[in-house]
Amino acid sequence: xxxxxxxxxxxxxxxxxxxxxxxxxxxxxxxxxxxxxxxxxxxxxxxxxxxxxxxxxxxxxxxxxxxxxxxxxxxxxxxxxxxxxxxxxxxxxxxxxxxxxxxxxxxxxxxxxxxxxxxxxxxxxxxxxxxxxxxxxxxxxxxxxxxxxxxxxxxxxxxxxxxxxxxxxxxxxxxxxxxxxxxxxxxxxxxxxxxxxxxxxxxxxxxxxxxxxxxxxxxxxxxxxxxxxxxxxxxxxxxxxxxxxxxxxxxxxxxxxxxxxxxxxxxxxxxxxxxxxxxxxxxxxxxxxxxxxxxxxxxxxxxxxxxxxxxxxxxxxxxxxxxxxxxxxxxxxxxxxxxxxxxxxxxxxxxxxxxxxxxxxxxxxxxxxxxxxxxxxxx
Amino acid sequence: xxxxxxxxxxxxxxxxxxxxxxxxxxxxxxxxxxxxxxxxxxxxxxxxxxxxxxxxxxxxxxxxxxxxxxxxxxxxxxxxxxxxxxxxxxxxxxxxxxxxxxxxxxxxxxxxxxxxxxxxxxxxxxxxxxxxxxxxxxxxxxxxxxxxxxxxxxxxxxxxxxxxxxxxxxxxxxxxxxxxxxxxxxxxxxxxxxxxxxxxxxxxxxxxxxxxxxxxxxxxxxxxxxxxxxxxxxxxxxxxxxxxxxxxxxxxxxxxxxxxxxxxxxxxxxxxxxxxxxxxxxxxxxxxxxxxxxxxxxxxxxxxxxxxxxxxxxxxxxxxxxxxxxxxxxxxxxxxxxxxxxxxxxxxxxxxxxxxxxxxxxxxxxx
Numbered sequence: 001x002x003x004x005x006x007x008x009x010x011x012x013x014x015x016x017x018x019x020x021x022x023x024x025x026x027x028x029x030x031x032x033x034x035x036x037x038x039x040x041x042x043x044x045x046x047x048x049x050x051x052x053x054x055x056x057x058x059x060x061x062x063x064x065x066x067x068x069x070x071x072x073x074x075x076x077x078x079x080x081x082x083x084x085x086x087x088x089x090x091x092x093x094x095x096x097x098x099x100x101x102x103x104x105x106x107x108x109x110x111x112x113x114x115x116x117x118x119x120x121x122x123x124x125x126x127x128x129x130x131x132x133x134x135x136x137x138x139x140x141x142x143x144x145x146x147x148x149x150x151x152x153x154x155x156x157x158x159x160x161x162x163x164x165x166x167x168x169x170x171x172x173x174x175x176x177x178x179x180x181x182x183x184x185x186x187x188x189x190x191x192x193x194x195x196x197x198x199x200x201x202x203x204x205x206x207x208x209x210x211x212x213x214x215x216x217x218x219x220x221x222x223x224x225x226x227x228x229x230x231x232x233x234x235x236x237x238x239x240x241x242x243x244x245x246x247x248x249x250x251x252x253x254x255x256x257x258x259x260x261x262x263x264x265x266x267x268x269x270x271x272x273x274x275x276x277x278x279x280x281x282x283x284x285x286x287x288x289x290x291x292x293x294x295x296x297x298x299x300x301x302x303x304x305x306x307x308x309x310x311x312x313x314x315x316x317x318x319x320x321x322x323x324x325x326x327x328x329x330x331x332x333x334x335x336x337x338x339x340x341x342x343x344x345x346x347x348x349x350x351x352x353x354x355x356x357x358x359x360x361x362x363x364x365x366x367x368x369x370x371x372x373x374x375x376x377x378x379x
Numbered sequence: 380x381x382x383x384x385x386x387x388x389x390x391x392x393x394x395x396x397x398x399x400x401x402x403x404x405x406x407x408x409x410x411x412x413x414x415x416x417x418x419x420x421x422x423x424x425x426x427x428x429x430x431x432x433x434x435x436x437x438x439x440x441x442x443x444x445x446x447x448x449x450x451x452x453x454x455x456x457x458x459x460x461x462x463x464x465x466x467x468x469x470x471x472x473x474x475x476x477x478x479x480x481x482x483x484x485x486x487x488x489x490x491x492x493x494x495x496x497x498x499x500x501x502x503x504x505x506x507x508x509x510x511x512x513x514x515x516x517x518x519x520x521x522x523x524x525x526x527x528x529x530x531x532x533x534x535x536x537x538x539x540x541x542x543x544x545x546x547x548x549x550x551x552x553x554x555x556x557x558x559x560x561x562x563x564x565x566x567x568x569x570x571x572x573x574x575x576x577x578x579x580x581x582x583x584x585x586x587x588x589x590x591x592x593x594x595x596x597x598x599x600x601x602x603x604x605x606x607x608x609x610x611x612x613x614x615x616x617x618x619x620x621x622x623x624x625x626x627x628x629x630x631x632x633x634x635x636x637x638x639x640x641x642x643x644x645x646x647x648x649x650x651x652x653x654x655x656x657x658x659x660x661x662x663x664x665x666x667x668x669x670x671x672x673x674x675x676x677x678x679x680x681x682x683x684x685x686x687x688x689x690x691x692x693x694x695x696x697x698x699x700x701x702x703x704x705x706x707x708x709x710x711x712x713x714x715x716x717x718x719x720x721x722x723x724x725x726x727x728x729x730x731x732x733x734x735x736x737x738x739x740x741x742x743x744x745x746x
Binding site for chain 1: 404405408409410411413414457460462463464466467469470471474475477478479481482485486585586588589591592593595596599600626627630631632633635636637638639640642643646650656658661
C-alpha cells in the first residue's frame with residue numbers, strides 16, 4: 001500500500017511514470033506502421049543516428065533544454081534516413097548494408113563528439129551520457145511536457161491521416177492510382193516515426209529505443225488482424241512496458257531504464273507469441289491436436305463402414321487388428337474406439353471386436369470417404 | 380613498441396579481421412545480423428564470467444561466440460513460426476538478450492572490468508596496459524587475440540573460398556552440388572561471432588558493425604570480383620583504422636568512434652567518386668546520354684531534309700526551335716556537341732551532316 005501511495009504522491013515517480021507512458025504510447029502506436037511496412041530495423045538505424053544530433057545540438061546551443069536536444073536528434077535521425085535511402089537508391093548496396101552503415105557510422109560519430117566534449121574542460125556536458133542507455137529518473141517536468149507535446153502532435157497527425165497511412169501500409173500502388181501523394185505520405189510517416197524515437201531517447205536511450213518501436217507492435221499483431229485495434233493495443237503495450245520499466249529502474253540506483261523497459265516489453269511479446277488467440281503458438285498447437293483427433297475418429301469410423309459394407313448386416317462386428325492394419329499401424333485405434341463408443345457411434349461386441357451402431361453408420365456416411373484402407377483388405 | 384604504435388597496430392588488425400567476414404555479410408544481405416551478434420555476445424561474456432569467475436579467461440570467447448549462434452538460431456526460429464517478419468525478428472531478439480546482459484552486469488558484476496560504457500565505446504586507448512606474456516614475448520592482449528582471430532579468418536576463407544563463393548552467388552547451385560547451405564550459413568555466423576567477441580573487447584559493439592559493413596560495402600562499389608573485393612575491403616579497413624586513430628588523437632576523442640567516422644567518410648568518398656558506380660560518374664553518364672540523344676535527333680532531322688527543296692529552310696540553326704522545340708541555348712549546346720563528335724558541320728547558320736552523321740542517323744533509324 002505504501003508503495004502505491006508513494007506512486008501517487010511522489011513527484012519524481014509521477015513524472016517518470018508519465019514520461020514513460022507518453023513514450024510507450026507514441027512509439028507503440030507509430031511502431032505499428034514500421035513493423036507492418038517491414039521497416040523495423042529502420043527504427044534501429046534512426047535511434048542510433050540520433051546520437052550525434054543530440055551532441056551537436058548541445059555543442060551549438062550550449063543548452064540542455066529537452067526541445068533543443070530532441071530537435072537535434074530528430075534532424076540527425078531524418079538525415080540518417082535520407083542518406084540510407086540515397087545509398088540504396090543510387091548504388092547497388094542493399095538495404096541491410098545501408099542500415100548497418102548509417103547506424104554504426106552515425107553512432108560512432110556521436111561517440112566521437114561526446115568524448116571530445118567530455119575531455120574538453122570548459123563544457124558542462126554531464127547528463128548527455130544518459131542518452132546511451134537512458135535514465136528515466138532524470139526526467140523533469142519540462143522534459144515530460146516537451147515529450148507529451150511532440151507525442152500528442154504525432155498521434156494527432158496519425159489520426160488525421162489514418163486512411164492514407166492505412167493505404168500506404170497495405171497497398172501503396174492502389175493509393176498511388178487513386179491519386180494520393182504516396183511519396184509525401186511516406187516522408188510524413190517516416191518523420192512521425194523519428195519523432196516517436198526522439199521522444200524516448202532520454203528515458204530509454206539510443207541503443208535500445210528501437211525495441212520500443214518493434215516489440216509492442218509485434219506483440220499487438222498477434223492478438224488482432226485489424227489495424228485500428230493493433231495500433232491501440234500496441235500503444236497500450238508500449239505504455240505498460242514503459243511505466244513498469246521506468247518505475248522498476250528508478251527504485252534502484254545505477255540501473256539504466258532502457259534494458260528494464262526492453263525486458264518488460266519482451267515479456268509481453270513472449271506472452272503474445274505463446275498465448276495469443278488464433279496466431280499464438282499454444283493456440284496453434286491445440287488447433288493442430290484437435291484437428292488430428294477429429295481426423296482419426298473419422299478415419300476409424302469410415303474404415304468400419306467400409307468393412308461393414310462387405311457384409312449383409314452393416315452391424316457386423318470387426319476385429320481391432322483389422323482396423324489397426326487399415327490404419328497403417330498409426331496406433332491409438334483402441335483409444336479412438338473408446339471415444340467413439342462414448343459418443344454412441346460404436347459398441348464393443350466381444351473381447352476384441354467392435355461394431356457400428358445406427359448412429360455410427362449415419363455419421364460415417366455423412367463424413368464421406370476418408371478410410372485409409374482398401375475395403376477388400378478385411379472380411 | 381611504443382603505446383601509440385601498438386594501438387594503431389591493434390586497430391588495423393581488428394579492422395581487417397572484421398572486414399573479411401563482413402564481405403560475405405554484405406554480399407549475402409545479412410549485414411544487420413552483425414548488429415545483432417555484436418550486441419548479444421555480451422550476454423555470452425557475462426554468462427561465461429558467472430561460470431568461470433574471471434573476466435580474462437579464454438573460455439569467455441567460445442561462450443560468447445556460442446551466444447552469437449544462439450542469437451542467429453533464435454531469430455530464425457522466430458521467423459519460422461511466421462508470427463513476425465525477418466526484420467522484426469532481429470529487432471526483437473537482440474535487444475532482449477542485450478538488455479539481460481546489461482542488467483546482469485549492473486546488478487552482479489559492476490565491480491569488475493565489465494562495464495556498460497566500455498561495451499559500447501571500447502577501450503582501445505587502454506589496450507596497451509592489458510598485457511599478455513608468453514614465450515618470452517610481452518604483447519598487449521588485444522593484439523594477440525585479434526591477430527589470432529585474423530589468422531583464423533584468413534585461413535578459413537582461404538580454405539573454403541570456393542564453397543563460400545558458390546554459396547554466396549548461387550545458393551541453389553551450391554545446394555545441388557551437395558554443399559549444405561545451413562552448414563555454410565552457420566559457419567559464417569560462427570566466424571562473425573568469434574570476430575565480434577574479440578573485436579568487441581577492443582573497440583565496442585557498435586564499432587564492430589561499422590568495421591564489418593562499411594569497408595566491404597565501399598569495396599562492393601569498386602569491383603565485381605570477390606577476390607578484389609576482399610583485398611579492397613582490407614585496404615579500406617586499414618585506412619579507416621589509421622585515419623580514425625589520428626582523428627581521435629587530434630580531437631582527443633574516443634578512438635573507436637573516430638574509426639567508425641573515418642570509415643563512414645571513406646565510404647562517402649567512394650560513393651561519390653567510384654569509377655563507373657559513383658554518384659559523380661552516374662551524373663556524368665546521364666548528362667552524356669542527354670547530349671547523345673540530342674545529337675541523334677539532330678542527325679535524323681537533318682538526314683530527313685537533306686537534299687530536299689526545304690533543306691535550306693529546315694536545316695537552319697534557328698529553325699530547330701520550330702521543329703524540335705529546342706531552346707536556343709539547348710540547340711547551341713547540342714550542335715556544339717555534335718560538331719565536337721564530327722557528325723554535324725555548320726556553315727553560315729545552316730547545318731550539314733558529315734559522313735559519320737549520316738551513318739549515325741541511318742543506324743539509329745534502323746534499330
